[in-house]
Amino acid sequence: MLGGVNNQLFLMSLAGFPVVLFLIFILKWTSARGKSLVERSPSIGFEDEYGTLVAVAEPNNHIEGEILRQKLIAVGIKATLTQTKQGPRLFVFPKEESAARAHLKSFN
Structure with missing residues (x-):
């Protein structure tokens, strides 16, 4: 007994603080800006903004581009x-660029 107070009641009264702190932490985590778990909508960039990928074809539309992409996938590229921003582009890795260009040239 602490100064005539029942220890069990004293400790039970303090048990709510960790629960409230936990709820505050969860609320701050779920409402934090810039750390959303929801995927952002993709942004369209220029041809040179795609990292190490190299543009090997400039199809007129997505249908033509998908046909070319499927032909490259069929040969293992x-x-x-x-x-x-310049229109649809077909990208490959730099080590496969020459093979992709050769295959695309043979398809046309």
Whole structure:
């Protein structure tokens, strides 16, 4: 007993503080700006803003680009079709650039 107070009641009265602190932490975590778990909408960039990927084709539309992408995938070349500010572009990794250009030239 602390000064004539029942210890069990004293400790039970302090048990609410960690719960409230936990709820405050969860509330701050879920409402923090810039750390959303929801995916941001993709932004369209220029051709040179796609990291190490190299543009190998400039199709007229996405249908033509998807056909070319599927042809590259069929021969084992990883390709990505992306909408850039200049229009649709077909990107590959730099080590596969020459092979991709050769295959695309043979398809036309």
